[in-house]
Amino acid sequence: MKINDTIGVLLGCRPERKVLSIEPEQSVYEALQMLAKYDIGVLLVCKGDRLVGIFSERDYARKGILGGHTSRETTVGQLMTSPVISVNPKHTVDECMTLMTQHDFRHLPVVQNDRIAGVVSIGDLVKWVISGQEQTIQALEGYIAGAYPCP
Structure with missing residues (x-):
């Protein structure tokens, strides 16, 4: 698990997650219900199979509530x-x-051949990097302690 690993490798190593989406014509209220139901912070906005936007709690707070819009x-x-x-x-x-x-965003859609392959969060990336660092530390500790494999 290295910082130069591809996102494809990361997506392949984590448990499969369903990517949740909503259509642009649906109400913000429906989007908020989905965010709450699945305990997530972002929905992909799709028109058919095409990614056209992203809707987050931040969008609702900054553009909706502060803009005086009702959900x-x-x-x-x-x-x-x-x-x-x-x-x-x-x-x-x-x-x-x-x-x-x-x-300054926390979620990043992964798209391959115009189809959504997944979404990664900043938390996913930080966990990946930390796991890689833990593996390196363990290997170095083993080397220092003389526990490395002999040829």
């Missing part, structure tokens, strides 16, 4: 973030962390 009368399309920055499975963990830090 039942406002559509997801009115508040979603669009266009969406996405990556493909060949991007590295390091590239994704840099992108997310530069743009």
Whole structure:
């Protein structure tokens, strides 16, 4: 588990998660119900199979509540973030962390051949890096203690 591993490797190693999405015409209230039901912070906004936006708790707080919009009368399309920055499975963990830090967002859609392959969070990336560091530390401790394998 290294910082230069690809997002495809990361997605393949974690338990499969269903990617939840909503359509832009649906109400913000419906989106909030989904966020609460699944205890998540973001939904992909799709028109058919095409990714057209992303809707987050941050979108609701900053654009909805502060803008005076009511959740039942406002559509997801009115508040979603669009266009969406996405990556493909060949991007590295390091590239994704840099992108997310530069743009100050916590979720990043992974798209391959115009289809959604998954979503990674900053938490997913941090866990990946920490796991890699723990493996390196264990290997170094083994080396120092003389427990490394002999040829």
